[in-house]
Amino acid sequence: MGLLHSNRAVSPVVANILIVAIVVILAATISVFALGFVSEQNQPGPVIGESNGALVGDEAGADDQIIRVTHVAGDTVDVSEMEIVVRACERTTRVVNLPAPTARTASSPTYFPFDGGNFEGDEDLLTEGTVGQSWSAGVIHEDTDNTFSSGRSFRLRINNGACSLNTGDQVRIQVIHTPTNTVMIRKQLTAT
Numbered sequence: 439m440g441l442l443h444s445n446r447a448v449s450p451v452v453a454n455i456l457i458v459a460i461v462v463i464l465a466a467t468i469s470v471f472a473l474g475f476v477s478e479q480n481q482p483g484p485v486i487g488e489s490n491g492a493l494v495g496d497e498a499g500a501d502d503q504i505i506r507v508t509h510v511a512g513d514t515v516d517v518s519e520m521e522i523v524v525r526a527c528e529r530t531t532r533v534v535n536l537p538a539p540t541a542r543t544a545s546s547p548t549y550f551p552f553d554g555g556n557f558e559g560d561e562d563l564l565t566e567g568t569v570g571q572s573w574s575a576g577v578i579h580e581d582t583d584n585t586f587s588s589g590r591s592f593r594l595r596i597n598n599g600a601c602s603l604n605t606g607d608q609v610r611i612q613v614i615h616t617p618t619n620t621v622m623i624r625k626q627l628t629a630t
Contacts, residue, residue: 483620484513486613491625493596493609502565502598506576507611507625508591517577517584519617524594525610527601529560533594537580565597586613603629 488510493503505524522533538556557564576592577584586592596603603609606628613623 481618483615483618484515484622486512486515486622488512489623489625491611491623491627493603493627493629503596503603503609503629505594505596505609505611505627506591507593507613507623509586509588511588512622514585514587515615515622517586519615520578520586520622521614521616522578522592522594523610523612523614524564524596526563526596526603526607529563529601531560531563532558533564533578534558536578537582537584538575538578539580560600562597562600565595565600605629 486509489507489512490510491505491507494506517536520536522536524531524533533556535556574593576582577586577590578592596609609627609629611623611625611627612621614620615622
């Protein structure tokens with residue numbers, strides 16, 4: 439008797455290999471689309487590893503308090519991608535449309551660091567200042583290179599008429615990266 443050869447067992451093995459190969463190729467294709475979509479949706483915002491903040495008196499002798507926030511370490515951020523939220527005296531103001539333009543008056547050669555169109559919410563919480571109160575808004579003003587990077591700072595003026603701070607009162611500041619809606623800086627300052 440001769441040996442009988444059967445080719446029937448080869449067909450199921452080849453079919454199984456083809457099915458596994460098709461499943462692997464489909465899984466790889468789907469994962470590339472899915473992971474690519476997810477990574478586009480979850481881009482992280484810039485990281486500011488360290489910052490400091492302070493409430494300082496007005497250099498011009500007014501009763502207003504100046505908020506100063508300094509970038510100490512971390513990513514560089516374009517000011518046009520920032521919003522600043524200030525909370526004090528149970529009021530909230532958002533500083534938007536940065537960098538702020540220069541507003542000049544005919545009677546004063548000094549400038550006000552904001553033109554008023556940069557504030558939303560309780561708009562009188564912060565002030566542009568008045569004639570004789572020349573002060574620098576720092577990197578959020580259009581007269582700078584408008585990059586918030588290590589060693590750079592910005593300043594905002596709290597309107598004493600709308601928010602008279604007493605010793606121990608709190609001022610809360612958040613700096614938000616608008617493209618990713620990430621809070622980059624969160625500070626709580628205490629009036630002294």
